[in-house]
Amino acid sequence: MTEVPVIDIGASLWGPDGARRTAAREIGRACESIGFFMISGHGVPQHLVDEADGLSREFFDLPLDEKLRIEVGSGDRRGYRRMGETAVAASLGADTPYDLREQFVTGPMPRPGDPYYEQPGARPFFVPNVWPERPLALRHVWPAYYHACTRLATHVMRLFALALDLPEWFFDDKIDRQITQMVSVNYPAQPNAPLPGQLRSGAHTDFGSLTLLATDGTPGGLQVMMPDGAWQDIRPVKGAFIVNLGDLMAQWTNDRWRSTLHRVVNPPADVAAGSRRHSLVFFHQPNFDALIECLPSCRKPGEPAKYPPVTSGDHLADKLSKIRTKPAAPEPAFA
Numbered sequence: 552m553t554e555v556p557v558i559d560i561g562a563s564l565w566g567p568d569g570a571r572r573t574a575a576r577e578i579g580r581a582c583e584s585i586g587f588f589m590i591s592g593h594g595v596p597q598h599l600v601d602e603a604d605g606l607s608r609e610f611f612d613l614p615l616d617e618k619l620r621i622e623v624g625s626g627d628r629r630g631y632r633r634m635g636e637t638a639v640a641a642s643l644g645a646d647t648p649y650d651l652r653e654q655f656v657t658g659p660m661p662r663p664g665d666p667y668y669e670q671p672g673a674r675p676f677f678v679p680n681v682w683p684e685r686p687l688a689l690r691h692v693w694p695a696y697y698h699a700c701t702r703l704a705t706h707v708m709r710l711f712a713l714a715l716d717l718p719e720w721f722f723d724d725k726i727d728r729q730i731t732q733m734v735s736v737n738y739p740a741q742p743n744a745p746l747p748g749q750l751r752s753g754a755h756t757d758f759g760s761l762t763l764l765a766t767d768g769t770p771g772g773l774q775v776m777m778p779d780g781a782w783q784d785i786r787p788v789k790g791a792f793i794v795n796l797g798d799l800m801a802q803w804t805n806d807r808w809r810s811t812l813h814r815v816v817n818p819p820a821d822v823a824a825g826s827r828r829h830s831l832v833f834f835h836q837p838n839f840d841a842l843i844e845c846l847p848s849c850r851k852p853g854e855p856a857k858y859p860p861v862t863s864g865d866h867l868a869d870k871l872s873k874i875r876t877k878p879a880a881p882e883p884a885f886a
Contacts, residue, residue, distance in 0.1 A: 561592025579714030586809030640753025759836035771818030839864030
């Protein structure tokens with residue numbers, strides 16, 4: 552493939568078994584060649600996407616001191632993360648300036664009375680969400696959007712299973728208590744030039760099983776490294792989610808499927824002062840104790856596994872610890 556395909560999965564949601572297998576084949580081809588695709592017909596109401604997006608933008612428009620009331624603390628995983636604290640390229644060992652973005656981070660909540668969530672290894676992944684005082688509707692709309700994305704990701708994982716010649720429900724018990732983070736990302740306009748080597752989001756791969764991305768088409772956007780090594784812009788399609796694979800899906804498939812390098816670049820200088828960009832990102836992550844090891848359908852007899860087994864939680868904690876950095880300058884370049 553030379554372009555990121557748009558795949559209509561509507562019939563796979565409501566149609567017969569053959570429709571699911573057709574969608575699975577199309578997705579499988581994209582996962583093997585690029586690791587990125589877009590899905591339409593996914594069933595998530597557009598008004599819900601628009602509400603979550605609009606309320607998130609309202610939050611980021613608040614004065615900094617108000618946003619800092621819910622700032623992510625040391626070791627916490629939920630709340631507001633100001634610009635100047637993370638450099639995602641560090642997850643792959645790159646030494647770059649901090650990313651030009653601010654974030655609002657939420658995650659799943661435990662089911663009351665379920666001892667699974669009381670295990671020592673589980674607690675760090677199920678800390679309470681924190682909500683700003685304004686906009687008040689965010690705390691109601693955001694969980695609805697999170698649950699809609701969870702249902703969609705579960706369906707896509709079932710299509711993944713079919714594409715990999717596995718039973719359709721193969722991944723269900725590995726994602727039924729998932730530790731997905733949902734992140735609202737604001738990329739402010741850039742009235743001043745970035746530091747050398749500084750991007751809105753440095754080159755990286757995602758960490759989990761898959762990512763669902765809703766974003767706008769403002770200049771200074773997502774680029775994907777294609778199989779020939781060239782960076783290609785991804786132009787969002789209204790009403791479609793951008794989907795990409797994460798590291799754990801590549802490890803599950805022994806690199807048969809690609810966890811693809813991508814980045815968010817700076818806008819051209821002539822439009823940078825008016826180029827605010829915003830994204831809603833659903834980083835689907837299997838259960839904290841799900842063991843990720845080479846799938847039987849992805850290894851020929853005698854072929855070694857490329858990766859040692861790892862739990863989803865250990866992998867995520869290691870990656871997150873690497874991207875948390877201190878600012879490369881006394882103050883962020885853009886407020």
